[in-house]
Structures are given as structure tokens and as C-alpha cells.
Amino acid sequence: MSKLYGAIEAGGTKFVCAVADEDLKVIERVSIKTTVPAETMADVFKFFEKYQTELVAIGIASFGPIDVNRKSETYGYITNTPKPGWKNYDFLGEMKKRFDVAYAWTTDVNGAAYGELKKGAAYGKDSCVYLTVGTGIGGGVVINGKVIEGYQHPEIGHIVMRRHPKDQYVGHCPFHQDCLEGLAAGPAIEARQGGIKAYDIPKDDEAWEIVAYYLAQACVDLTLILSPEKIIFGGGVSKQEQLFPMIRRSFAEQMKDYVSTPDLDDYIVHVQLGDDAGITGCLLLAKEAVEQ
Structure with a gap:
């Protein structure tokens, strides 16, 4: 059978x-x-x-x-x-x-991270972080081929952010306000722009620089703590293709060459399996x- x-x-x-x-x-x-x-x-x-x-x-x-x-x-x-x-x-x-x-x-998100490691953007690697950025922000982690869980599962979307100097938005998250989800998820992007939907915001608007700053900061934190071989973005917000070069540039500025990483074009990437x-x-x- x-x-x-x-x-x-x-x-x-x-x-x-x-x-x-x-x-x-x-x-x-x-x-x-x-x-x-x-x-x-x-x-x-x-x-x-x-x-x-x-x-x-x-x-x-x-x-x-x-x-x-x-x-x-x-x-x-x-x-x-x-x-x-x-x-x-x-x-x-x-x-x-x-x-x-x-x-x-x-x-x-752990399921998606594992799929991307074995069949997608991190194929051939032993580790990756998968971040989905949409209505909320969640993160899955695979290290040495194993999904990471401890007392509970990671809640990467709620790591606390250092604020962008130009950002006056109070934050969307009812628990933490200025966590990653509170500042960079879809509802936060729209609220910061006075209710304009993310897909209606011009691609050259300064709003995207602010979002990229927070997503890059999360990548810096994850790099320093977990040192993954890939950081993979999925979710609706990540379909804004102009974000990726902005995230990579902001990552380099914030990391300041403190630790080495793979080439950023190959390190911070879009989900492959969709x-x-x-x-x-x-x-x-x-x-x-x-x-x-």
C-alpha cells in the first residue's frame, strides 16, 4: 500500500x-x-x-x-x-x-521557512529566517536544518525597534506600539500615511525609506543573534520590489561592517516558493x- x-x-x-x-x-x-x-x-x-x-x-x-x-x-x-x-x-x-x-x-511561518530551506530561496543552505510582512509580521527560523522552538515559538514581529529619526507615528501594535509589527506591518504603513493603502503609496515616497529602515534593523538584529545564511521576505508588503535595494542599503548603513555576511543581494531576498x-x-x- x-x-x-x-x-x-x-x-x-x-x-x-x-x-x-x-x-x-x-x-x-x-x-x-x-x-x-x-x-x-x-x-x-x-x-x-x-x-x-x-x-x-x-x-x-x-x-x-x-x-x-x-x-x-x-x-x-x-x-x-x-x-x-x-x-x-x-x-x-x-x-x-x-x-x-x-x-x-x-x-x-516556521512551515514556510522550512519549505524555503528545502525547496526554495535557501535551497542547499543549513539555515534561514523567513519573515512575512503583511497585515502582521511573523518570523520562522531554521538553524542546522531544524525548526527553532523553545519554551514557545519565536515572535520576531514583536522585537522592539529603534525609531527612524523622521517617524512620528505612535505605532499600531496594542501591546508594544514601537515593535517591528507596530511600525512596519501593512496597517502601520497605511496609518502613517493617513489611511492611504500601501499599494497606493508612490514607490519613491519617503514612507518606504522608513519601512525599509525598520525591516533592515530587524535583519541586523537577526544577523547578530542567529547568523542565518539567508533572510527571506514574504507577505503582501514584500511584493513592493523597490523595498529590497532599500533594505539592503539600510542594512549596510546600520551594520557598519561589524560582522561579515553573504553578498547582500543574495542574503536578503524575496520568497521563492510564493x-x-x-x-x-x-x-x-x-x-x-x-x-x-
Whole structure:
């Protein structure tokens, strides 16, 4: 009997579910709207039930915060999320009730980081950081080929920023105000510009210099702490192509040659797998869960 691997990329807007063969070639893939658990998960269960006899593992990469601490009573839960209905939801537990298979459980950004390491922009490397910059900012980390988790998972979007000298915006984050997400995520960019949507801001506007300064500062911090071989940006804001040379230039100015890095054109890069990064990482982690 052939083995099949499942994947769930659980986002705040939609769930992407897939099943792949032993070569991780996708057999079927569906998108399910994220509403409330009773509705969304019913569709998730229905999708995987078709493959239940051959399914050997499922990799799950979920929006969060989630509990990744195996010693915790709430391991496998979505925890303190603002998404209505999902707070303290036992995601992994509900899956295990229905499918007796091996599981990999991590954050959506860790899943994307792993996909990019194995199949995307960081292919051939041992380490990378993946940052998604959109409505919020999240970061996934892979070091020595392993997804980084500790007592909990990294929350790179909430590292505190040194302010740009010209930035008078108070900050969007209700917890920290001047963290990376509070100053550089989509809502912050729009609020700083008086409500103008990011995609309507001219590409040569000074607003992008400010955003690039914060994203570069995050890259400096991550370089000094983790020394990854690649820093990869995804998400809607990163589709502003003019940002990349600006981030690299600001990174060089802020780092001041203190430590060496790969050539910046090859170090700070755009996501290669695009919307497939997360589901690719989930499938890879599912296969590893069986092998381990």
C-alpha cells in the first residue's frame, strides 16, 4: 500500500489542505475559508477522510500564537489569538481524535521557512529566517536544518525597534506600539500615511525609506543573534520590489561592517516558493515525522 502525506497550512483567512504521494507530489489540494472551528474543521476532516487508509502523517503549520511546548498541558492548542472562536482551540487534539497518524505541529511561518530551506530561496543552505510582512509580521527560523522552538515559538514581529529619526507615528501594535509589527506591518504603513493603502503609496515616497529602515534593523538584529545564511521576505508588503535595494542599503548603513555576511543581494531576498512555501514545508515535516 502506498503512503500518503497530509499538510495543513492554517491561516487566519483560509486553510490550505493537501495530500501528496511518497515523492511529495501533490495529489489534491483545497482551500477552505477560515470561519469558526465547527465549520472550518468539519471541511478539513472531510477532506482527509477520503485518504484515511493510506495517510501516514500530517504536517500542520498554524496561525497563532500556538503552544509548541510538548511539556505543556495545552500543547497543540491555538492559544491567545484574536481570531473569533479559535482562542484556546485544541487543534492537534481534535486532529488526533480522527486520524491516528504521525504529526508535525508548528507555526505557519516556521512551515514556510522550512519549505524555503528545502525547496526554495535557501535551497542547499543549513539555515534561514523567513519573515512575512503583511497585515502582521511573523518570523520562522531554521538553524542546522531544524525548526527553532523553545519554551514557545519565536515572535520576531514583536522585537522592539529603534525609531527612524523622521517617524512620528505612535505605532499600531496594542501591546508594544514601537515593535517591528507596530511600525512596519501593512496597517502601520497605511496609518502613517493617513489611511492611504500601501499599494497606493508612490514607490519613491519617503514612507518606504522608513519601512525599509525598520525591516533592515530587524535583519541586523537577526544577523547578530542567529547568523542565518539567508533572510527571506514574504507577505503582501514584500511584493513592493523597490523595498529590497532599500533594505539592503539600510542594512549596510546600520551594520557598519561589524560582522561579515553573504553578498547582500543574495542574503536578503524575496520568497521563492510564493504561496506554496507553507504547504511545501508542511509536507516535508510530515514525511520527517514518520522517518523519525
